[in-house]
Amino acid sequence: MAKIIKIKADDGSEIEFYDEIKAQGGVKDVYFSPSKQYVVAFYRKPLNELKPSEKDRLQNIVGIYKERIFNQAGGDYWKKLFAWPEKSVEWNGKIGVVVPFYDKKFFFNGGPFDGKEKNGKWFASAKLRNKFLPADQKGTWLSHLHVCIKIARAVRRLHAAGLAHSDLSYNNVLIDPLSGSACIIDDDGLVVPGKYPPDVVGTPDFIAPEVLSTKSLKIDDPNRKLPCVYTDRHALAVLIYMNLLYRHPLRGGKVWDIDDPAKDEEMTMGEKALFIEHPTDKTNRVKIDDLEKSQLPQGDPSKLPYTICGPYLKTLFDRAFIDGLHDPQKRPSAAEWEDALVKTTDLVQPCQNPNCEAHWFVFDNTTKPQCPFCGKEYKGQLPILNFYYSPSRGRFMSENYRLMIYDKQTLYMWHVNRNIGANEKTSNEDKKPAGDFHFHNNQWILINRRLDDMYEILSDGSKKSIGIGDYVPLTEGRKILLSTKEGGRLVIVQLVNN
Amino acid sequence: MRRLPVYILIDTSGSMKGEPIEAVKVGLADMMATLRQDPYALETVSISIITYDKDVKQILPLTDLADLQLPEITTPDSGPTHLGAGLKMLCEKYDHEVNHGTINQKGDWMPLLFILTDGKPSDIQEYNNIIPIVKNHNFTSIVACAAGPKAQIEPLKKLTDNVVSLDTMDGNSFRKFFSWVTMQVQAGGKSVGTTDSVELPAPPAEINIVI
Numbered sequence: 001m002a003k004i005i006k007i008k009a010d011d012g013s014e015i016e017f018y019d020e021i022k023a024q025g026g027v028k029d030v031y032f033s034p035s036k037q038y039v040v041a042f043y044r045k046p047l048n049e050l051k052p053s054e055k056d057r058l059q060n061i062v063g064i065y066k067e068r069i070f071n072q073a074g075g076d077y078w079k080k081l082f083a084w085p086e087k088s089v090e091w092n093g094k095i096g097v098v099v100p101f102y103d104k105k106f107f108f109n110g111g112p113f114d115g116k117e118k119n120g121k122w123f124a125s126a127k128l129r130n131k132f133l134p135a136d137q138k139g140t141w142l143s144h145l146h147v148c149i150k151i152a153r154a155v156r157r158l159h160a161a162g163l164a165h166s167d168l169s170y171n172n173v174l175i176d177p178l179s180g181s182a183c184i185i186d187d188d189g190l191v192v193p194g195k196y197p198p199d200v201v202g203t204p205d206f207i208a209p210e211v212l213s214t215k216s217l218k219i220d221d222p223n224r225k226l227p228c229v230y231t232d233r234h235a236l237a238v239l240i241y242m243n244l245l246y247r248h249p250l251r252g253g254k255v256w257d258i259d260d261p262a263k264d265e266e267m268t269m270g271e272k273a274l275f276i277e278h279p280t281d282k283t284n285r286v287k288i289d290d291l292e293k294s295q296l297p298q299g300d301p302s303k304l305p306y307t308i309c310g311p312y313l314k315t316l317f318d319r320a321f322i323d324g325l326h327d328p329q330k331r332p333s334a335a336e337w338e339d340a341l342v343k344t345t346d347l348v349q350p351c352q353n354p355n356c357e358a359h360w361f362v363f364d365n366t367t368k369p370q371c372p373f374c375g376k377e378y379k380g381q382l383p384i385l386n387f388y389y390s391p392s393r394g395r396f397m398s399e400n401y402r403l404m405i406y407d408k409q410t411l412y413m414w415h416v417n418r419n420i421g422a423n424e425k426t427s428n429e430d431k432k433p434a435g436d437f438h439f440h441n442n443q444w445i446l447i448n449r450r451l452d453d454m455y456e457i458l459s460d461g462s463k464k465s466i467g468i469g470d471y472v473p474l475t476e477g478r479k480i481l482l483s484t485k486e487g488g489r490l491v492i493v494q495l496v497n498n
Numbered sequence: 499m500r501r502l503p504v505y506i507l508i509d510t511s512g513s514m515k516g517e518p519i520e521a522v523k524v525g526l527a528d529m530m531a532t533l534r535q536d537p538y539a540l541e542t543v544s545i546s547i548i549t550y551d552k553d554v555k556q557i558l559p560l561t562d563l564a565d566l567q568l569p570e571i572t573t574p575d576s577g578p579t580h581l582g583a584g585l586k587m588l589c590e591k592y593d594h595e596v597n598h599g600t601i602n603q604k605g606d607w608m609p610l611l612f613i614l615t616d617g618k619p620s621d622i623q624e625y626n627n628i629i630p631i632v633k634n635h636n637f638t639s640i641v642a643c644a645a646g647p648k649a650q651i652e653p654l655k656k657l658t659d660n661v662v663s664l665d666t667m668d669g670n671s672f673r674k675f676f677s678w679v680t681m682q683v684q685a686g687g688k689s690v691g692t693t694d695s696v697e698l699p700a701p702p703a704e705i706n707i708v709i
Contacts, residue, residue: 024681026689113535121537121687127499128537131564167689170537200689207690258599261500261607262638290603292499 004034009087010062015040015098025186027199028096040089041188042096055095057196061188062088062097068161077424081154083185097188106174106183111137120170123147123177124242126298139177140359141244141373142348146180148240149341153424154184155236156334159229164191166227168235169203175243191227198227204269205248208234209326212270230328237320240337244309246298249321252276252284275321277301308372310347310362312340342422346403346415352376363404367496382496383437383444383474387489389418396490405444405474411435411482416451419487434482437474444474444495453484502542503560503596503609504683507584510549512576513616513648518667519573522614525669525676526568532680533563538687540564542607546591550584552577560595579617581653582624585632592635607686608638612679613657615643616667618650629657641682643675 002020009015016033017040023030028041043050062085069078078084085097106118111134113122122128122137129138139147151173158165165172165184172186191198201211208231217224225231241249254274256267274284286301297303307314316332324330332340348360351371358373369378383405388396403415413430414422420430435449448454448466455463456472457479466472472480476495482488508522526547533539545566547558557569592609599605619625632640640658644651646667654661662678664671 116535119537121541125537125541127541132537132540169689171688203689204687253602253604255599255601255604258601258605260636261599261605264604287603290499295499 005031005091007089007091009089009098010059011087013087015087015089033101036101038086038098038100040096040098042089042091042094044094046093047090047095048093050095053196054199057190057192058085058088058095058097058188060192061085061190065161065163065190069157074424078154078157080181081150081157081183082187083183085188099185102174102183102185103181105176105179105181108137118174118176120173120175120182120239120243123175124170124239124246126246126295127292129246129298130296131294135357137178138357139180142345142360143177143180144243145341145345145348147175147177147182148243149338149345150180150182151175151184151239151243152236152334152337152341154182155232156338157424158184158190159232159334162192164193164198164227164229164232165189165235166191166198166232167200167202167206168232168239169206170239170242171203173239193228200227202227202231202235204265205242206235206238207231207269208328209270209273210328212266215266215270230331233324233331233333234320234328236334236337237317237331240313240341241306241317241321244313245301245304245306247276247286247295247301249275249277249306249317250284251286253287253290254284273325275325277306278322304372308362308364310344311365312343312347316340338423343401346401349378349382349404350406352378368498369496377498379498381439381444382498384494384496385415385474385491386494387415387418387491389487389489399489405437407437407439409437411437411446416482416489417485417487418489445471446474446480447471451483453488455481455484457481457490500542500604500607501544501562501597502607502683502686504543504545505560505588505592505609505611506545506547507581507588507611507613508547508549508571509551509579509581509615509617509645510571510573511551511579511617511620512574515573515575517669518616518645518672519571521667521669521672523568523571525672528673529676529680529683530563530566530568532677533683536684539684542686543683544606546595547571548584548587548591550580550587552580554580554583554587556587556591560591578620579615580621580624581613581615581619582621582626582628585628585657586624589628589631589635608636610683611637611640613640613642613654614645615654616646616649618653622653625653626656632657639682641679645672645675 002018004016005019006016017031021029022032028043031040066084083099083102085099087098089096089098108114108116122133166189173182173184175182189199201207210225211231214223214225238249250269250273255264256272257264276284276286288300291299306317316337319330319332347362349363351359351361353374353376356371356374361371361373363369385403387399387401389399390396410433413434414420416434433449434451435446437446448468448470450468454466456466458464474493478493480491482491533543540563543563544560545563546560548556549571551574596609597605641660642654642658643662644654645664651661651663664675
């Protein structure tokens with residue numbers, strides 16, 4: 001057993017670690033603490049070779065930036081989404097950071113990969129999912145949506161603090177599809193515009209096209225593009241696409257350079273980057289013959305096109321991979337992704353095929369809904385709630401927002417009132433279910449659990465109260481006012497019959 | 499999907515018999531086990547092993563990491579080190595096994611080549627003749643490892659600038675060498691620096707890079 005080293009961190013607290021390198025990253029060596037509460041990661045480059053700005057950045061990351069994000073109301077929420085460096089330390093002429101140990105759900109437990117970190121790549125590649133990942137580790141399509149929400153939310157928070165991650169990739173985002181969690185790691189390479197330049201251009205698959213195509217220019221060339229908030233947005237879009245569709249959005253069949261695969265790769269992801277599902281430019285379509293059997297069916301966009309992610313995400317993928325691929329300003333922000341992902345969770349239906357691997361799918365807005373993953377058609381009545389809001393008294397406008405109903409589903413306050421959001425700021429009070437849906441005695445019903453001003457709007461325009469504990473059947477065209485308070489929504493029920 | 503072919507040439511001449519070859523086997527087995535837990539490697543890496551003594555054998559044709567089983571490696575009691583013949587077979591297998599791609603289909607990545615020897619090429623004429631041919635085949639990198647006190651560095655330097663020397667041939671130094679090789683194979687999926695290409699961890703202290 002290696003001996004235990006005891007040193008004092010910059011804040012005066014005592015730090016212990018075994019004198020044995022347990023893992024090596026691109027620039028750091030990682031040591032474990034006996035308590036398993038934290039790890040200590042030292043930069044291989046000695047302290048006296050570090051630029052003053054590099055040291056300054058680390059001190060800000062464990063200082064003012066940590067304060068800004070974590071030591072505020074709601075700060076505890078973010079601790080689950082980041083493995084943020086807590087303290088800086090010096091030892092043997094090297095500088096390092098103390099980082100909390102990742103939660104145990106981010107390590108495989110049992111199976112062929114027992115004890116290994118849940119690197120996001122395991123879950124975002126068709127071949128790895130189909131050939132290697134044990135079935136009980138895959139999670140469902142809905143839990144992958146939850147993972148994406150966490151990633152988008154964490155990136156939104158970083159960007160709101162004026163920071164860019166600069167190296168978002170599956171190596172730096174651990175995910176647990178079983179619980180729908182994600183954790184952003186390696187947060188010490190953060191870029192602060194105008195203050196701390198990036199050390200890395202990113203990880204292959206996630207580097208923005210403008211960064212790759214200007215990579216050969218000198219670092220101080222004004223035309224050289226380096227990681228920033230806009231390149232984070234590209235990486236985020238790729239992460240979301242890969243986590244929901246298990247293929248890369250730019251890796252198609254087009255060969256740009258026959259002689260040199262590395263050059264071809266650089267064109268594919270850089271200067272010539274083209275969305276494989278571009279609606280009109282078919283140059284870079286996936287060629288099925290190029291794929292291994294283990295990459296199917298997910299690798300084939302004609303079988304599982306990106307539109308299966310629903311209308312909100314389709315719009316954003318278009319902006320990220322068509323309009324904004326070579327025009328960074330047009331890429332959707334992390335906040336837009338978060339919002340679209342949250343709204344998409346309201347469109348999912350459980351698949352009626354008990355053996356379907358995805359378990360959930362997005363309602364395709366047709367009268368004959370079908371699970372795109374296993375092909376199972378939905379049988380029975382399917383209620384849809386269309387939401388309307390009231391810009392002024394007595395007027396209601398469509399919000400282009402709907403909620404798909406399934407048995408034992410929950411109505412939440414963020415459905416009831418448009419001024420309440422589903423995010424880290426949602427109060428505990430607002431997290432309590434407002435009502436629930438059931439298929440009971442051959443009809444769909446909504447039971448009111450705690451709304452004191454819920455009404456049915458009758459055909460003559462009069463209001464009939466639906467008290468707490470009462471129910472209202474969901475039939476075609478029925479109008480339900482969920483709340484009379486400001487921001488309260490009106491629901492119009494639609495029923496698909498199959 | 500592009501594969502990353504990895505060719506490993508192992509010296510099985512008589513002097514490798516005993517502890518050295520056993521240590522190489524353990525190193526290879528550890529390398530496979532580590533790569534099989536790495537999602538990047540599992541998705542892309544294919545491996546081939548060629549052994550050379552007085553005979554040259556491709557004991558493992560280029561095989562997907564997930565599907566391969568390490569074959570038995572045997573060494574004769576004594577005999578020469580036909581590295582030249584080994585490299586000749588390497589070039590033939592390269593031409594035959596690596597997918598070069600066409601204008602309509604993506605090929606494989608340029609292969610990595612690792613050569614391990616504890617002596618010097620006995621077929622020096624053939625060795626010198628094959629070097630320009632090896633260099634004409636495109637490899638992402640060629641790493642030659644000179645293991646033990648009798649290994650000669652000079653002939654290897656004609657082939658590649660990237661020569662690593664191991665002072666001893668015990669299990670520990672081979673284990674460290676193979677774990678360094680493992681990192682080289684895994685590097686394609688890692689962060690890329692803003693100034694140079696990929697910044698790799700330095701080789702472990704026990705092995706020396708000859709420049």
